[in-house]
Amino acid sequence: MSVLIFIDQSDGQIRKASHEAISYGAKVAEMLNTTAEGIVLGTVTDSLQELGKYGVKKIHHVDNASLNHFDAQVFTQVLASAVTAAGADVVIFSNNVDGKAIAPRLSARLKAGLVAGAIALPEITAGFVVKKNVFSGKAFANVAINTGIKIISLNINSYPVTEVGGSAEVVIFDTTVNEAKVKVSSVNKVTGEVPLTEAELVVSGGRGLKGPENWGMLEDLARALGAATACSRPVADAHWRPHHEHVGQTGFAIAPNLYVALGISGAIQHLAGVNRSKVIVVINKDPEAPFFKAADYGIVGDVFEIVPKITAAVKKLKGI
Amino acid sequence: GQQDVLAGLGHGAVSGRTNQNSAVHLGSTSDHVLDVVGVAGAVKILVCISKTPDTTAKIAFTDNNTKFAAGGVQWIINPYDEWYALVRAIELKEKDPSTIIHLITVGAADAEPVIRKALALGGDEAIRVNSSGSDSFTIASQIAGVAKEGGYDLIFTGKETIDYNGASIGGMVAELLDLPYVSLATKFDLAGAGASIVREIEGGEEVCQVALPVVVSCQKGMAEQRIPNMKGIMGARTKPLKAVEPVAVDALTSIVSFELPPAKAGVKLVPADNPEELVRLLHDEAKVI
Ligand SMILES: Cc1cc2nc3c(=O)[nH]c(=O)nc-3n(C[C@H](O)[C@H](O)[C@H](O)COP(=O)(O)OP(=O)(O)OC[C@H]3O[C@@H](n4cnc5c(N)ncnc54)[C@H](O)[C@@H]3O)c2cc1C
Ligand SMILES: Nc1ncnc2c1ncn2[C@@H]1O[C@H](COP(=O)(O)O)[C@@H](O)[C@H]1O
Numbered sequence: 001m002s003v004l005i006f007i008d009q010s011d012g013q014i015r016k017a018s019h020e021a022i023s024y025g026a027k028v029a030e031m032l033n034t035t036a037e038g039i040v041l042g043t044v045t046d047s048l049q050e051l052g053k054y055g056v057k058k059i060h061h062v063d064n065a066s067l068n069h070f071d072a073q074v075f076t077q078v079l080a081s082a083v084t085a086a087g088a089d090v091v092i093f094s095n096n097v098d099g100k101a102i103a104p105r106l107s108a109r110l111k112a113g114l115v116a117g118a119i120a121l122p123e124i125t126a127g128f129v130v131k132k133n134v135f136s137g138k139a140f141a142n143v144a145i146n147t148g149i150k151i152i153s154l155n156i157n158s159y160p161v162t163e164v165g166g167s168a169e170v171v172i173f174d175t176t177v178n179e180a181k182v183k184v185s186s187v188n189k190v191t192g193e194v195p196l197t198e199a200e201l202v203v204s205g206g207r208g209l210k211g212p213e214n215w216g217m218l219e220d221l222a223r224a225l226g227a228a229t230a231c232s233r234p235v236a237d238a239h240w241r242p243h244h245e246h247v248g249q250t251g252f253a254i255a256p257n258l259y260v261a262l263g264i265s266g267a268i269q270h271l272a273g274v275n276r277s278k279v280i281v282v283i284n285k286d287p288e289a290p291f292f293k294a295a296d297y298g299i300v301g302d303v304f305e306i307v308p309k310i311t312a313a314v315k316k317l318k319g320i
Numbered sequence: 321g322q323q324d325v326l327a328g329l330g331h332g333a334v335s336g337r338t339n340q341n342s343a344v345h346l347g348s349t350s351d352h353v354l355d356v357v358g359v360a361g362a363v364k365i366l367v368c369i370s371k372t373p374d375t376t377a378k379i380a381f382t383d384n385n386t387k388f389a390a391g392g393v394q395w396i397i398n399p400y401d402e403w404y405a406l407v408r409a410i411e412l413k414e415k416d417p418s419t420i421i422h423l424i425t426v427g428a429a430d431a432e433p434v435i436r437k438a439l440a441l442g443g444d445e446a447i448r449v450n451s452s453g454s455d456s457f458t459i460a461s462q463i464a465g466v467a468k469e470g471g472y473d474l475i476f477t478g479k480e481t482i483d484y485n486g487a488s489i490g491g492m493v494a495e496l497l498d499l500p501y502v503s504l505a506t507k508f509d510l511a512g513a514g515a516s517i518v519r520e521i522e523g524g525e526e527v528c529q530v531a532l533p534v535v536v537s538c539q540k541g542m543a544e545q546r547i548p549n550m551k552g553i554m555g556a557r558t559k560p561l562k563a564v565e566p567v568a569v570d571a572l573t574s575i576v577s578f579e580l581p582p583a584k585a586g587v588k589l590v591p592a593d594n595p596e597e598l599v600r601l602l603h604d605e606a607k608v609i
Contacts, residue, residue: 010522070521072491072501095487097522101503104491108460113572116456116488129576136482138379142576181500182530189524201609225609243540249375249482250399250540258608269375272482275581279606281598282587292587297601301592313599314609 003029004088005038005056006079008098012045012068016161016198017094019054023162024121024154025092026055031124032090038168039082041075042067052168054161060086060173071180072101080109081175083149095153096197103153112149119158119276122150136249136272155276156197157255196245199228202256202277204247206232206270208263208284208303212240217307218262224314230254232264248273262303266291283307362418363510363532365409366472367443368463368490369425371434372398372483381578388578395430397438400478403545404538408508409476410442411543416510420444422470426462428452432561439556440548446559451566454574456484460492461569467497473532474515479504479539487537494535502534506541 005025007018022038029036038059040048048059060082067078079102083091091106093099095117107114115130119140123129127144130152134141145151196202203222205215215229222229229245236246247254249269259277263284264270271294274280282295285302292298299306373379374394382389397406406423413419423446425435435446449462467475475494480487487503494501506525507518514531520539548556590598602609 008522015522072494072503073499076495097504097520100487101491101501104456104460104486104488105495105501107488107572108457108492108495111457111572114456114488115573116486127576131579133485134483134578135373135379136485138581139381140579140581142579144574144576145572146574147572182502182528182534184526184528187521187524187526189521191523193523195523246540250403253485258602258606272375279602279608281602292589294584295587296584296606297590297598298587299590299592299595299598306592306595309595310599313596317599317603317609 001032001034002086002088003032003034003036003090003092004083004086005036005092006094006099006102007038007040007051007056007059008094008096009040009042009044009046012043014040014044014046014051015094015096017096017156019051019161020156020159021092021094021154022051022054022056024159025090026164027121027162028090028092028152029055031121037086037088039079039086039173041078042069048170049167052166053163055164055166056168057166058169058171061170062173062175062177064177066177066179069180069184070098070101071182072105073182074178074180075102076105076109077178078175079106082173083110085173089149091149091151093151093153095155099153103151107151110149110151111147112151113145113147114151114153115143115145116153118152118154121159122152133276137253137275138272155255157200157257190244194228196228196230196247196252197254199254200256201225201227201258201260202230202254203227203260203262204230204232204264204274205235205241205262206264207234208265209235209240210263214304215241217304217311221260221307221311221314224311224318224320225258227258227260228256232270261291261295262307264291265289266294362420363412363416363474364420364470364472365412365422365474365476366463366467366470367401367406367409367421367423367438368475368477368493369401369406369423369435369438369446370398370478370481371395371425371427371431372481375399375482379580381580385577385579386575395434397434398478398481398483400480400482400539402438402441402478404540404542405476405478406438406441406443407543407546408538409474410546412510413442422447422472424449424463424466426451426453426459426566429563435561436556437548439559439561440552441546442552444559446561448561448563449566450563454571456486456488457492457572458569460489460496462566463489464493464496465567466564467493475499475533475535477535477537479537490535490537497533497535500530500534501537502528502530503537504539505536506539508536508538508542
């Protein structure tokens, strides 16, 4: 018996989403009276022992450079043998790009029930029931997993990174690694920025900003806060901002601690991508803008006047 | 009963009890691109279509929060399936008219209007697996069953359903068929005997090449949204839409109940002439900055 956590790495580094997955997996292990183990694929530069502070006791490391590049099919096979080796009955993924590609494959391979997009710890008093996001953040479903092995893919920013102290034992896991059928010819990563889906603070702009030339003021606020930037769909469609900033029903779904909406009306399709944010601030000159109904704090007024003042106040607060 | 829990979701609820392992013959597989014969024939695409409540539909539940309140709800093609998966397939056919496009939906008879709508946009014929669905795995198993018989070169799914938000079915189908899976594709082109695909990765994108057959999940960037024209709508009426019986498969998960998120306490408005107060509240009260 064990809980096995897939610890995702990129360029040798362990992402925050994995710290959340480990914290969550460690708690599930505690609930089930068993141990939390991890699996890492590929070369890593971060210390794996140190991940023990989030509650993982043992980490199986497949230290094979051919796994430095993610491939759903190859990773699934390696994970399936790790599940057997660790005698895992619960497998945890982060519901990020990689998790969305392998968790379902592993589920089909092991005939192990999957809850993708989990947002809370399982209920284990009657069966094994996991709450997940459905209807694009407009509702939740409690889903029972009815198989021996259970797979949970945890939504990003849904479970806090929790330090419990300790160090993990790292063991090399030797297994056959197949050659990937998908050949990658080029990779283009936005470096030096927090990816939008992992960001804790997000400042977002809509059509109310009038044009791309006005984004400087939004970026100033984002910089002062240490926030990522996002936008509404018409803004991305008009190429005022890059597509990877588009949030909503048809863009990214995010769940930051703070979402600041500047000049966005709050259409239902926009809300679908941001309504899981913990705190929503809306600044809009129209008091009837639907976004105010979904907001925690709001200012009715002109973004062009208000935003620079907020930026100044944030800088003052932070002493910058 | 439990079978009905999902009845309102695009996923539908699968009974998993129908024991008719129906053979689906979708024509010869000899036009397969990878056939040893080496004759590059028509590319055969299977596009997975699910139905979902309109993006503005009111989300509510009945029967002690076990059933989606489907009354008065307008059903649409899941946007990712329509705008990206299906339209990209149509664009490929426009480039090479010998391309064959089949649509598949796993659902009860009430899924037919939505699949007809999809046929009005394009596609040669549609298959409805007559199962009201119960979980991602049972749906994926039905799609894999049809795909195995049909000898498809490409299987397109949407990135995710906007009602169940599983983002799972493409990966499951790929595993059941032992095929490579390229998820979250933003661009797709046929290149030689394979495909060249741009896909989202964590914090960026990558370009990759893969031999066919392959399963691809499609998102924004793949194609531009289209509106069906009169000719398409008229033509769709006569396109073949066949219903086939599901293969027997047991669900791995089941929905116990639904919940609505707790209502917001209401917005706290800060006067426009005092934005500093907003910063103070975010720091002292909400404690997010
Ligand atoms: C199927 C479907 C999917 C969709 N998916 C998405 C999606 O993923 N994401 C998304 O964002 N949209 C999506 N949409 C579009 C959505 O319906 C809205 O059209 C869109 O969100 C509106 O963007 P906006 O708020 O930037 O612009 P608008 O609706 O034009 O709102 C601009 C707002 O700015 C305010 N404003 C103007 N000037 C100022 C000023 N000086 N100061 C302060 N406020 C000002 C106005 O009062 C107004 O409320 C989708 C639509 C459909 C049908
Ligand atoms: N009932 C269904 N019939 C056919 N295809 C489906 C069905 N449900 C989901 N799909 C496909 O699988 C994709 C992912 O669905 P999901 O895993 O539910 O998010 C969708 O975008 C569709 O392309």
